[in-house]
Amino acid sequence: MDMTFRWYGRDNDTVTLDQIKQIPNVKGIVWALHKKEVGQVWTKEEIKSEVDYIKSFGFHADVVESVNIHESIKIGDGDRDAYIDNYIETIKNLGEFGVKVICYNFMPIFDWTRSDLFHPLSDGSTALFYEKSKIEEVDPFDLFKSVSDATDLSLPGWEPEKLDRIQELFKAYESIDEEKLWDNLAYFLERVLPVCEEHDIKMAIHPDDPPWSIFGLPRIMTGEASIKKLFSISDxxxxxxTFCTGSLGANPNNDMKDLASKYAHRSPFAHIRNVKIYENGDFIETSHLTEDGSIDIAGVIKELASQNYKGYVRPDHGRHIWDEKCRPGYGLYDRALGIMYLLGLWDAYHYKKKELS
Incomplete structure (x- = not known):
């Protein structure tokens, strides 16, 4: 596996590339042009500047997360073709600079959703927390504002420009059910996939987070049935x-080791993290350690190792530990610990295979 680290840019992250360079065996930086508004073309000059900077530290810049999808594409309104044209231009420009994977999602309005960004754990750390009853009761506008106000750093999927359009966006989605959202995803993919093939780029959709409907909005990437439907769109x-253990794994009906065995070969990019699921449907993000959460992280890595997985991997959301002040879920310390745990599992499984051979 090719270990990577998600980074939010020179002016939008508390973590520096100098610091990431000190984590053993991190080969690449997962990046994006986070200050670009959704739907704008990423210019060659902008891409070159970021890629050159990343490579100057000895990292590759093969993975972009994310080139976000404009709501007009998800809704399928009259502006979608113009925004798809912009997306295609961005794909072409990224291809010129060696990008191999674009991670994206198709979640309406909201990206990942949590009720608390700094919920205390028993060990004194804090982590992202999903309280089911609170999400069911809260006004989406209030949730959006509280998340947007929680940090001075921009949060992908919670762009401030959406705040003034919440009511308008919810109105637009009144006529969009799951099947219509699937149709709009298929329309988008039919346009962009031929361009991706020309430029040797993988379009890797991220599962919905959490993997169920919230606020009455449709969600379609939620488990194995949806993965099968996804791949029926195109060969x-x-x-x-994008194989994300934390997003899909928040639903205990999704067996992440089993899904890894079936779909790792269709997943050029994997997010590995653990969550603790409670009986009432709440969940909290924990350390990557298998026993700290509800997901068999050790089993997932064993499965990836058995397939000699060649894709890109990154630790996903980490706890906030040792008084680190950072972007919610994206500090340095716990993600670095997560990398060492994942690499330790990987090394142990390959060492065992050598002993047995």
Missing amino acids: SPSHCL
């Missing part, structure tokens, strides 16, 4: 899945 080699 293009550029049509792929």
